[in-house]
Amino acid sequence: MKRSLAQRSVIAPHVVWSVLFIIAPLLFMLFYAFTGPDGSFTFENVSRLFTGNYVLIFVNSLCLALIATVICLIIAYPLAYVFTKLTPKWQKICMLLLMIPLWMNFLITTYSWMTILEDTGIINTILGKIGLSVHMINTPGAVVVGMVFCYLPYMVLPIYSVMSGIDHKLIEASQDLGASSRQVLTKVVLPLSVPGVISGITMVFVPQVSTFYISQKLGGGTFQLIGDTIESYFTGVSVNYHFGAALSLILMVLIIISMGVMNHFADPEDVTGRPML
Amino acid sequence: MENRKLIELKGICKSYDGEQVLKNIDLTVYDNEFMTLLGPSGCGKTTTLRMIGGFEAPDSGEVWFDGKMINEVPAYKRQVNTVFQRYALFPHLNVYENVAFGLRINKTPEEEVSRRVKEMLQLVNLAGFEKRHVTTLSGGQQQRVAIARALIMKPRVLLLDEPLGALDLKLRKDMQNELKNIQKRTGITFIYVTHDQEEALSMSDTVVVMNAGQILQVGRPIDIYNEPANAFVADFIGESNIVDGIMKEDYVVNLAGRDFPCVDKGFEKGQPVDVVIRPEDIDIVPAEKGMLTGKVTQVTFMGVHYEVIVDINDFLWMIQTTDFVSEGSEIGIYIEPDAFHVMPKSEWSEIFGDYSSYSMEHDLLSENTGEEEEE
Numbered sequence: 001m002k003r004s005l006a007q008r009s010v011i012a013p014h015v016v017w018s019v020l021f022i023i024a025p026l027l028f029m030l031f032y033a034f035t036g037p038d039g040s041f042t043f044e045n046v047s048r049l050f051t052g053n054y055v056l057i058f059v060n061s062l063c064l065a066l067i068a069t070v071i072c073l074i075i076a077y078p079l080a081y082v083f084t085k086l087t088p089k090w091q092k093i094c095m096l097l098l099m100i101p102l103w104m105n106f107l108i109t110t111y112s113w114m115t116i117l118e119d120t121g122i123i124n125t126i127l128g129k130i131g132l133s134v135h136m137i138n139t140p141g142a143v144v145v146g147m148v149f150c151y152l153p154y155m156v157l158p159i160y161s162v163m164s165g166i167d168h169k170l171i172e173a174s175q176d177l178g179a180s181s182r183q184v185l186t187k188v189v190l191p192l193s194v195p196g197v198i199s200g201i202t203m204v205f206v207p208q209v210s211t212f213y214i215s216q217k218l219g220g221g222t223f224q225l226i227g228d229t230i231e232s233y234f235t236g237v238s239v240n241y242h243f244g245a246a247l248s249l250i251l252m253v254l255i256i257i258s259m260g261v262m263n264h265f266a267d268p269e270d271v272t273g274r275p276m277l
Numbered sequence: 278m279e280n281r282k283l284i285e286l287k288g289i290c291k292s293y294d295g296e297q298v299l300k301n302i303d304l305t306v307y308d309n310e311f312m313t314l315l316g317p318s319g320c321g322k323t324t325t326l327r328m329i330g331g332f333e334a335p336d337s338g339e340v341w342f343d344g345k346m347i348n349e350v351p352a353y354k355r356q357v358n359t360v361f362q363r364y365a366l367f368p369h370l371n372v373y374e375n376v377a378f379g380l381r382i383n384k385t386p387e388e389e390v391s392r393r394v395k396e397m398l399q400l401v402n403l404a405g406f407e408k409r410h411v412t413t414l415s416g417g418q419q420q421r422v423a424i425a426r427a428l429i430m431k432p433r434v435l436l437l438d439e440p441l442g443a444l445d446l447k448l449r450k451d452m453q454n455e456l457k458n459i460q461k462r463t464g465i466t467f468i469y470v471t472h473d474q475e476e477a478l479s480m481s482d483t484v485v486v487m488n489a490g491q492i493l494q495v496g497r498p499i500d501i502y503n504e505p506a507n508a509f510v511a512d513f514i515g516e517s518n519i520v521d522g523i524m525k526e527d528y529v530v531n532l533a534g535r536d537f538p539c540v541d542k543g544f545e546k547g548q549p550v551d552v553v554i555r556p557e558d559i560d561i562v563p564a565e566k567g568m569l570t571g572k573v574t575q576v577t578f579m580g581v582h583y584e585v586i587v588d589i590n591d592f593l594w595m596i597q598t599t600d601f602v603s604e605g606s607e608i609g610i611y612i613e614p615d616a617f618h619v620m621p622k623s624e625w626s627e628i629f630g631d632y633s634s635y636s637m638e639h640d641l642l643s644e645n646t647g648e649e650e651e652e
Binding site (some may be wrong): 142169170172174175176177179180187188192210 | 329330332351352354357358361362363365366367368369378379381382383427428430481596
């Protein structure tokens with residue numbers, strides 16, 4: 001179909017944006033990943049990934065992101081459910097409280113968590129009064145706390161938005177057919193909110209896999225995540241765009257695979273009629 | 278019909294935001310009857326239904342079911358099931374699982390679920406649709422799934438909230454018959470909410486006419502039509518000429534400037550009354566032989582009959598006739614004594630005049646039919 005001038009001029013900015021900031025960088029990444037310092041084609045960058053402890057770094061990153069995502073989900077789901085039960089006024093207030101941390105720079109929130117979790121931080125000072133002391137900073141646990149805090153709103157919002165969109169008549173219909181509050185939750189609300197859960201996981205898991213700053217500050221560099229590793233090849237003393245690009249490429253492939261697996265479970269054309277969870 | 282009381286509402290009042298939507302409702306529903314709550318949008322009929330279903334609690338008053346007060350019984354423990362206005366089918370389940378929902382909730386064995394779902398789908402003519410996704414069904418099919426889903430629970434009472442409102446006319450007629458048949462076959466008490474008076478008259482054993490949070494009349498369809506309790510009921514059910522009159526004595530009513538013989542009695546002498554004359558009860562005769570004479574101002578062909586508007590002393594009457602008369606002609610009318618229905622004056626009397634705003638009224642009515650009731 002031939003498009004009119006008006007139609008072209010409307011979509012033009014989007015096309016230019018996509019080419020400049022999505023397609024071009026992807027091509028650059030592919031180019032760097034498969035070339036050596038002299039510009040010749042090579043698989044060396046990709047094969048180098050399977051040497052040293054790079055595989056372990058990948059596994060660590062995926063595991064940590066998975067744990068943080070699951071914790072986000074466990075906190076966010078009941079929170080979103082409770083939100084939908086509030087009066088419209090309180091729903092707005094709670095949404096605002098949830099969003100405010102997003103408006104602060106995440107460097108600041110990360111630094112705040114450092115001062116909270118430090119051996120001489122707020123928690124340990126309070127625990128010290130009763131003669132206790134827990135080492136928290138520079139552990140994987142501290143990194144998970146930081147990640148959960150940063151990304152929790154991105155999990156709550158899509159779940160809340162899908163949940164509050166559930167037709168109240170469906171709830172009444174299930175009560176009418178004998179469902180108790182618990183059964184309404186498990187048989188109606190839960191299956192109908194799966195799309196929200198899926199998009200929440202997508203919005204939280206992906207950035208968590210490639211997170212880098214939080215792990216440096218709260219993990220104290222005691223262990224490396226893939227985000228930190230990639231960063232080190234673009235800014236550190238051992239700059240190597242080619243290997244950094246290869247790492248990024250593999251990370252992207254891994255994320256695409258995980259998303260594919262996830263979307264398979266959220267197939268809207270699920271004709272069996274039974275929710276898959 | 279059996280005369281066993283199944284549901285009783287006693288002095289039910291309900292307000293939303295200071296606005297009273299139910300004003301002291303008393304209603305008795307008998308076992309096995311098909312009862313219809315009929316009234317315009319916002320009259321409180323849906324709220325009344327939701328009280329019985331357990332989705333609304335009355336501010337004051339009592340809901341009784343089979344000899345027990347059930348005000349405190351939550352919806353999921355009541356022996357009633359509901360067919361919701363827009364079906365409210367579960368979009369994540371297929372036809373089979375939608376119908377089986379209630380049985381799964383009370384943990385019915387799988388063989389029984391399978392047998393009863395099959396029976397139900399046969400009852401509503403949806404055999405073979407088990408695996409279909411509900412979102413792929415037509416409105417009429419979704420409606421039948423909703424009915425099957427409620428009926429499979431073998432409720433004592435089935436509540437239906439404008440169940441046919443979203444269907445086109447032809448389908449609605451078919452579904453009316455089907456619903457009536459299902460009710461007869463299963464013997465379940467139906468409480469049916471609608472604003473469509475034809476639907477109410479053709480399906481029900483008992484019609485309850487409501488307006489502005491009050492019950493105006495309860496009776497058999499034929500009584501509601503022939504003996505409306507007041508001007509509102511007369512106007513809402515069918516077409517009617519509502520004329521101011523004075524009861525001269527028993528069997529004599531004065532209206533439009535002369536006395537007519539009628540069959541009503543028991544009013545005081547000289548009492549002002551509303552007189553209803555149905556358009557189909559008026560005969561057109563030559564002007565010189567008429568009880569009253571007037572000029573034809575409008576003739577509309579309706580298919581089976583003509584609707585004729587006649588100006589008699591500045592009061593516009595509607596007459597339904599199969600004989601053609603031409604616009605502008607002088608005609609006489611003749612009314613049998615039993616065609617006069619005399620009612621005492623009520624708070625509704627002043628609202629209804631003649632047919633001078635007839636065409637406007639039609640527009641209003643056709644607008645209203647597509648409207649959803651927001652209560």
